Amino acid sequence: MATATAGFGEAALTVERAAREHRQRLRESAALGNQPALEELGEVASECGEVNWDGYGARPVEQETLRATYSLLDSLPFGFPLPSISAHPDGQLTLEWYRSPTRNFSISVDPDGWIHYAGLFGAGKHFGTVPSLGGIPGRILRLASEV
Amino acid sequence: MLDPANVPEVAASEIVTRYLMFGKWYLANGTIKYEAFMPPVDLELSVTRLCQTTDAEIWDVGARVAEESRRKLHGRTDVAVKAFADQQLRVECDPLPNNANHALARGWSADKAQQMIVAKQLAATPGLRRTPPPESTR
Numbered sequence: 001m002a003t004a005t006a007g008f009g010e011a012a013l014t015v016e017r018a019a020r021e022h023r024q025r026l027r028e029s030a031a032l033g034n035q036p037a038l039e040e041l042g043e044v045a046s047e048c049g050e051v052n053w054d055g056y057g058a059r060p061v062e063q064e065t066l067r068a069t070y071s072l073l074d075s076l077p078f079g080f081p082l083p084s085i086s087a088h089p090d091g092q093l094t095l096e097w098y099r100s101p102t103r104n105f106s107i108s109v110d111p112d113g114w115i116h117y118a119g120l121f122g123a124g125k126h127f128g129t130v131p132s133l134g135g136i137p138g139r140i141l142r143l144a145s146e147v
Numbered sequence: 148m149l150d151p152a153n154v155p156e157v158a159a160s161e162i163v164t165r166y167l168m169f170g171k172w173y174l175a176n177g178t179i180k181y182e183a184f185m186p187p188v189d190l191e192l193s194v195t196r197l198c199q200t201t202d203a204e205i206w207d208v209g210a211r212v213a214e215e216s217r218r219k220l221h222g223r224t225d226v227a228v229k230a231f232a233d234q235q236l237r238v239e240c241d242p243l244p245n246n247a248n249h250a251l252a253r254g255w256s257a258d259k260a261q262q263m264i265v266a267k268q269l270a271a272t273p274g275l276r277r278t279p280p281p282e283s284t285r
Binding site: 013044052053054055056057058059084086087089090092094096098101102104106108116117118119120125127128130146 | 166169171178179180182183185186187193212213217218240249258259260261263264267268270271277
């Protein structure tokens, strides 16, 4: 009985190990999938790292803002369309899913963890502010996917 | 340029220009992105009136602003004052010592999401394009 339990335990461990490796591969491939956006994030943060980066007195992008936006970007589901990255004059970074001037959706996370969003969907529009709670809420992802 | 001693109020029929000094404010095809119209923290968006000016004078002002800011002038986009009014924004004259045509778009909400949707609607104004600077100012 003890042998059987041990055998069962070994099988369970094997399955768990395989599942863990599978999850790790998925995470790595997701990270690779997000790589272009993560690189763009770094470039924008660097270009906007000094005051007046827009010629109109914009605030610089701070490390805390970069970390918050990185977390948001990293939380995108595997295979989700990648946004383009830009910055606002208040020093916040922004992610945008863009199809045309009248069909696009943007989010911006502030250091306090609030996500500000706005989007044009032809004649319709959506905008508001929600807490990030460590990721992008499903409602926001749905709006981004509708672009 | 306008006479600094006699700057008229901004008329509803005027056109103003926004200088583009950040490469992500437009697409390669000339489409303007909403970030070009996001207000600064003081909620006063800087623009320059095109009335009583030549094209060369407008580009000279842009080149000087970019040089003073140590930024590259990527171009400009011309917007009707009516487009701001349609978003419940006011364009008011704000002459500067070296730019009598300077004006400010005021009336922005302090709410970030509202700023974003208004900037997006401004950027969606039909016909809005980037005009690249002439060779002489690059």
